[in-house]
Amino acid sequence: MEFFKVIAAAVRGLWVRFRAGISRLLSYVDFVLSFLRNPHQLVSAWPTGEIPLGPRVAIFIHFDGRGAVGPHTLHYITALKAAGYDVVLVTNSGKLRPDAMDALRPVCAGVLIRRNIGYDFGAMREGLEELKLPRPNTETVILANDSIYGPLAPLDAMIAQMDFKAADFWGATDSWQQRFHIQSYFIAVNRTVLESKAWKDFWKAVRPVKSKIWVVLRYELGLSQAMVRGGLRLASVWKYHDLVAKVNPAFLMGSRTDVPETIEPMVTMRRIHAHRLRHNFATRTPLNPTSDLWRQLLQSGFPFIKRELLRDNPSHVADIPDWRDEVRKKFGAVPEAIEADLRRVMRNHVP
DSSP states (O other): OHHHHHHHHHHHHHHHHHHHHHHHHHHHHHHHHGGGSOSOOEEEEESSSOOOOOSEEEEEEEOOTTSOOOHHHHHHHHHHHHTTOEEEEEESSSOOOHHHHHHHTTTOSEEEEEOSSSHHHHHHHHHHHHTTSSOTTOOEEEEEESSEEOOSSOTHHHHHTOOTTTOSEEEEEEEOSSSOEEOTTEEEEEHHHHTSHHHHHHHHHOOOOOOHHHIIIIIIHHHHHHHHHTTOOEEEEEOHHHHHHTOOGGGGOOOTTOOTTTSOHHHHHHHHHHHHHHHHHHTTOOOOHHHHTHHHHHHTTOOOEEHHHHHTOTTOOTTGGGHHHHHHHHHSSOOHHHHHHHHHHOOSSOO
């Protein structure tokens, strides 16, 4: 019996590697095909003509197949504006409903509507080009997207920690998965970056690909690596190693009277996840901060939580049912905008 289990495990491993290899191959094919596509997929823009912008600009990437803009997205854009940024929303939805435009006009400096070719990085490239950034008065540019809920608190405290005297290229979190990179859901750069050859060359090379694998490996990871090679200084507010150090080993310690029948299920889940974190740390296996280290992030004042984590939990984080308690402990309440979006998108799970 053990022999057949070993064989089955080996076959599964081969199948996983085979599928990964095919996916990589198809991503190269799609990259070649991207040269037949127009990188400019703009459908319309508001307002017409050049959009007036101040020295601090935020390009916010959005997608909703219905052409809607949810309350959680409006909350985020409003927070960026409150932090002193002129926000330009670039949507990959190909359209926006009239009520969405009515909601965006009071909080956005501009809205660019494009087809969903190239995912977030295609939208970022088009936004940078259409807005002609950097302009003579540009000091800072933020690139953000709607893949997260929040902010759970004003953005001023986080942005204040992004000291451009210490680094040129900032993110909220960094990751060591695949290669070191600043996670692309929130990036802030100064004029040194915007005028650098590394920055300009990177965006010129971004193609309108349809392969998500290519976008992740070549663009999300590639952007940080291109900046490193260009001699620019990268930093994040919440550093990976600091977060791992906050994993509480007490979750792994049970009392001597604990037996499987009497352990509270959520305590078990916390121990399972804590053990996984410590094991990965001990074996130098990188984790995804915004998923695996969600608790440590919130406890450290991180004002966001990943939408995908609550909606799908693709990496099977065992202790995520605690998220509401952690948000309440740190920030006082769970925003209704998050609850409303979860009621709309959840399928066969309780968030």
